[in-house]
Amino acid sequence: MNATPFESGWKSPSEAEPSLAAAPDDYRGWFYRVVAPHSDVYVLQTGVVVADRWFTNVVSGDPGSLVRSPPASPSLDMVILHGTLGGHSSIAEALCAAHGLLRRDGIVALAGYNRLHPALRNRAGEGDVPRATLWGYRVAARRAGFSNVRVYSAQPDFDSPNVVVSTDWASAAAFHRAELEAHAVSAGVRFRRLRSAMIELHLTPHLQACYIMVARKC
């Protein structure tokens, strides 16, 4: 997110951030605060409640219910779909609903699984969790009318990630090279050359388990 939001109609930030002292080891939802311009933005969160400790102005609910009785004008600064489609049947529908609720330049953040990841291929039971390829997330966001689409891989999962990696080549290659090296010097790595080739060919980002897609309403 390329960030000159204050010039494009965001209200100015307050100096005070929500306190992190309440649950010092609970960092769930931190990446949403990273991509938001400040902690005062008006946020709708769906799924597991993760945004409260990072934002001061949060409502919880489904975009679907709000779309059925929409506000007079779109007023949300940010919609967070945390591992859920928010009552919709597809990512495209969920993103369209979010688009309708966001004001211009508002941000949508959607966390979900990678459809291609081998360990997740058979987890059909989790019906409401977004599931798409890296390209699938990008395309769905563009089709829903969003721009500045960025997809990040969340390590080890999107619920409480330690690291979030932009899937662009420079950052992804540097991160995965370092991970491969670190594994090699601690526990050893099978198929090291193959893994290394996949990194250099920029295939590794497409095989990560969890993504967080962030985009801006044009």
Next chain:
Amino acid sequence: MLDVAREALCGVGVLRTSDPMPPFTVRMSGNLVFLVYPPGRDFYLVKVGLQGDLQREYDGFCAGHAAFPRGVPKPLALSRHRSFSTLVTLGIPFAPLGPRSMRTPSPLLERALTHYFATAATTFRAETGTSHSQLIKAAFASLPANVSRDSWASYVEHLGREVDELPMVRQHGDFYSNNLGLHGDALVVLDWEDFGLACLPGFDLALLLLSLNAFSPAAIRSNTTGGAPHSWILRAGTQGTGLTTDQFFRLMPAYLAITARNKTGRGYDVKLGEWVIRGLIDALREVDREYTVQDDTVSGERQ
């Protein structure tokens, strides 16, 4: 926070105000650590202090980079953006050092480690106005109730003058193998946020060995005897710091007490605190046995 990181990079001239945020990796460890990859060869670390000021870490980077220009990232700025303390350094590419490479070291790594300890022993000297024994006593006094005063009071007394004759040397304070790497023949040392919290010589060596041995002083003893996998680390450390092996092991309870005090409530894993206390109790028991033997010998000689 992306805006904070981007503004910090604009502040050091890496980005223009109209430039978008380049690709990045961001890690949450209480504070936010961005690694940012603009076009070109260089990359940058931007740390955003969510839990407070980053002055100590900036000072650590400055001192570290001055002493080890090829091994410590060059600090570019400490500034404040939107109320957050923000630190920017140049990135250093490196090969990480894990438990495997620490068990089967190259001569290059041993030289690099010896050089680090020797240079740090002279470059990081400090005057604090407080003696080591006072600082050690304060560290023990801050321990949780499960380490009784009786168990450490005689240890501190025994250390006495010997420890106060050692120089004050600011320690890196987080000298674990995952904060170390190799770049060419230079040891890369990252994460300077605890720099100078401890000034007892050998503290960094102890942290390195403790972290490689599950915080067990007994395991360190057995893994550092002649030819054992970590004997080279002890050799490099004692050569570099000027401590004898006996001195180093006698100071082990002090190192652990200082670790317990420094790591408590600073965003480290709660388990770390438990391991340190367990190691401390073992180390005190071991040193106590040694002192008992010494005292028996002295009283025997007197008789």
